[in-house]
Amino acid sequence: MLGAISGDIIGSAYDWHPVKRTSFSLFVPESTFTDDTVLTVAVADSILHGAPYAVSFRNWGTRYPDVGYGGRFQEWLASPAPEPYGSFGNGSAMRVSPVAYAFDSLDAVIEEATRTAEPTHNHPEGVKGAQAIAAAIFLARDGRSKDIIRTYIETTFDYDLRLSLAQIREDYELDETCQGSVPEAITAFLESGSFEESVRNAVSLGGDADTQACIAGAIAEAFYGSVPDKIETKVRQILPAEMTAILDKFYAKYVHLRPRM
Numbered sequence: 341m342l343g344a345i346s347g348d349i350i351g352s353a354y355d356w357h358p359v360k361r362t363s364f365s366l367f368v369p370e371s372t373f374t375d376d377t378v379l380t381v382a383v384a385d386s387i388l389h390g391a392p393y394a395v396s397f398r399n400w401g402t403r404y405p406d407v408g409y410g411g412r413f414q415e416w417l418a419s420p421a422p423e424p425y426g427s428f429g430n431g432s433a434m435r436v437s438p439v440a441y442a443f444d445s446l447d448a449v450i451e452e453a454t455r456t457a458e459p460t461h462n463h464p465e466g467v468k469g470a471q472a473i474a475a476a477i478f479l480a481r482d483g484r485s486k487d488i489i490r491t492y493i494e495t496t497f498d499y500d501l502r503l504s505l506a507q508i509r510e511d512y513e514l515d516e517t518c519q520g521s522v523p524e525a526i527t528a529f530l531e532s533g534s535f536e537e538s539v540r541n542a543v544s545l546g547g548d549a550d551t552q553a554c555i556a557g558a559i560a561e562a563f564y565g566s567v568p569d570k571i572e573t574k575v576r577q578i579l580p581a582e583m584t585a586i587l588d589k590f591y592a593k594y595v596h597l598r599p600r601m
């Protein structure tokens with residue numbers, strides 16, 4: 341979860357200014373949290389306090405209205421009678437990470453990931469994006485190897501992970517669909533040797549930088565066992581207190597990572 345938020349904040353500066361390289365400043369004055377962070381916190385809040393996901397999305401979404409939501413999500417937030425709108429945007433994948441810590445089997449994680457997608461992203465590709473990322477995070481925190489994670493994601497969700505990061509990067513552009521950004525974010529993690537490298541890889545694609553770094557960062561935190569202190573310190577300075585309060589409560593209750601040997 342902290343990995344997701346860190347990726348969002350680091351990627352935020354490069355969302356409209358794509359970089360095609362892994363060397364860039366992690367934090368610049370414009371670095372900020374965006375919709376990915378707000379809705380990740382909303383998912384954690386629901387898990388901690390029992391509100392339905394749709395209620396939390398609206399609660400947090402209306403409190404932080406100007407953080408880069410898609411147009412249809414904004415309409416959903418404003419609607420007096422919000423209905424799922426069949427989205428297959430990558431919003432379902434970027435907000436799902438807390439689920440992977442709060443449930444103790446792969447089946448339960450996938451089922452709950454579906455529930456987080458359904459209020460808005462009830463298109464099969466939208467649901468699949470949430471399921472695949474929650475499953476990848478669960479397997480990573482469960483100590484599984486990258487080979488196992490890769491094979492599981494390819495065979496269960498039919499994402500094609502054969503292209504290397506360099507091959508993807510060549511002509512990759514902004515794509516906010518699950519099917520056009522989630523596999524690439526997973527590859528950013530798979531080709532990394534550290535948390536920081538995962539996030540740098542994701543941003544270097546030059547696509548949906550904050551969301552792809554959020555997704556890669558979420559898996560990387562679970563796999564490598566932590567977010568480096570220097571990144572966590574900066575991220576906490578940027579987050580509002582009511583978000584760090586949810587984060588701390590969630591970690592105390594659900595997150596027990598160990599560094600990978």
Ligand SMILES: [Mg+2]
Pocket residue numbers: 374375376407408550551
């Ligand atoms: Mg965003």
